[in-house]
Amino acid sequence: MKKKCVALMLSGVMVLTLAGCASNPEKSVVKEKNMDKMLQEAQKTDDTNTFDQIKEEVKKYETYKTHIEDKKLKVVVDVDAKVEVPEVEKLSVYRVRAQKIKQDFLERVQKTLTPGLAYYDGSKGKTRTKSDVAKEINDYKKELNDAKKSGDTAMVEEYEGNIADLKKEYEKAPDHVKLTDYPSQNKILSIKDLYDSDPKDTFYSWLYDLHGDGEMYYGLSDGKDGNYHTLFVQNSENYGNCLRYECSKNGYSDNLSSAVVDNDFQMITPKKDGREPEFSGVDLGGALTHVDNEPLTLSQEEAEQKVNTLLEQLGLDDYKCYEQGVYSQLIQNGDVNKYRNIYRFLCLRKLDNVFVNNQAGYKLTDGWQGKDYVKKMWGSEAVAVAVNDSGIVGFHYLSPLSISETVVKDSRIKSFDEIKETFEKMVVIENAAQDKEAGGSVSVKVTDVNLVYTRISEKDSFDTGLVVPVWNFEGTVVDEYGSGKAGKKTGIILSINAIDGSVINQELGY
Secondary structure, three states, X not given: OOOOHHHHHOOOOOOOOOOOOOOOOXXXXXXXXXXXXXXXXXXXXXXXXXXXXXXXXXHHOOOEEEEEEEOOOOEEEEEEEEEEOOOOOOOOEEEEEEOOOOHHHHHHHXXXXXXXXXXXXXXXXXXXXXHHHHHHHHHHHHHHHHHHHHOOHHHHHHHHHHHHHHHHHHHHOOOOOOHHHOEOOOOOEEHHHHHHHXXXXXXXXXXXXXXXXXXXXXXXXXXXXXXXXXXXXXXXXXXXXXXXXXXXXXXXXXXXXXXOOOOOOOOEEEOOOOOOOXXXXXXXXXXXXXXXXXXXXXXXXXXXXXXXXXXXXOOOOOEEEEEEEXXXXXXXXXXXXXXXXXXXXXXXXXXXXXXXXXXXXOEEEEEEEOOEEEEEEEOOOEEEEEEEXXXXXXXXXXXXXXXXXXXXXXXXXXXXXXXXXXXXXXXXXXXXXXXXXXXXXXEEEEEEXXXXXXXXXXXXXXXXXXXXXXXXXXXXXXXXXXXXXOOOOOEEEEEEEOOOOOEOOOOOOO
């Protein structure tokens, strides 16, 4: 059954990493996580662990191979990976902070992707009309009849209450809403000001309850050009900063999740030839069909050129393509479930010609702190772009960073032999079988080991951090039930700080 639009937008956080929340074992194999000590390590000026020495060391690891089996924790690890380091003279440490989406960038996106297109107040597109409410009442009536037949008195009471509330909503709901009666101001505005201007608006009240001290912009096109354009901006201390643009010939995108992590486009899955795609975490409740008006016939090289041109036009030259592939994207419009195929490009910042890959550790606080319930997140910086024959049909600018200073110009890092020892102990602990009675074991396959940059968060500050070198161990994990956590997608199994050897904790962000 379809829920109200507010409920739809409170979607759960999806994370691309394969490892669980990293933590050091009781008898730690790495140093205690301490920012000051880590920076002291990075600033050492002796002749040990220089980057030149590390580059020489890894030459003996044309391939790093090992087999690890822990019968108690039911984990089998196979490593057959090339160890790669960037072709640069040095690695540094930078101080960074979260950067808001600015008004001039919103205007640049509009002029570049939709020149001359008129946008309208997207909140009005979320207004529930009498027909919307009436449909939900009828759906609940069917559920109520089933509950009565089964004798489920608790659900009968709940459904009757829902229907009563909906009938009250029906009386106040408009017969229809004409989007073009509400031209957009095309400005990023205070959520509090928007809420104060119309406290009865369900969209603004949702945003105000979520992060009333934030900013937003939400625009929709009228669809007269045959395309439905959606443009959304969020600046929030609690949930992160982002700009999301999508366009389709088959209805507006509802990609308005407050969670700003690197899941980029909602409901995408790698394309599988000859089979209908399977979208995890969603009940389609009906047939799934491929759209016939959004083909994908251009080559991947042609698509990538469009992405590079877009990044240049938007002044995002520091971002380069990190991974790409053909994906299927779900397009839900009412009760109709369709999908289209797209090229999806994930672009990451390159700093000193080294990728800043934060997929292994966004920062999340979700729980009680004293008398207050606190939910905050700082997602991974990324640019995600979707392309088909129509051109750019999706552009997401997520959790941008501002670099405030260079803390260490030439950082010392641990030898790969030390890092490898930490990995071989921690990969078993981090991937221990959760259900010891399931019978199977967790299978870990490591195919790539890369030295890159990542952002780690400062312990006592939510929106500031450091960019540091880390070793990422990538591959696939198959759990004890035999279901792949990432399918054929490569993901980060373990990320280890190259300076102090600590394992990056996904939720703490350091």
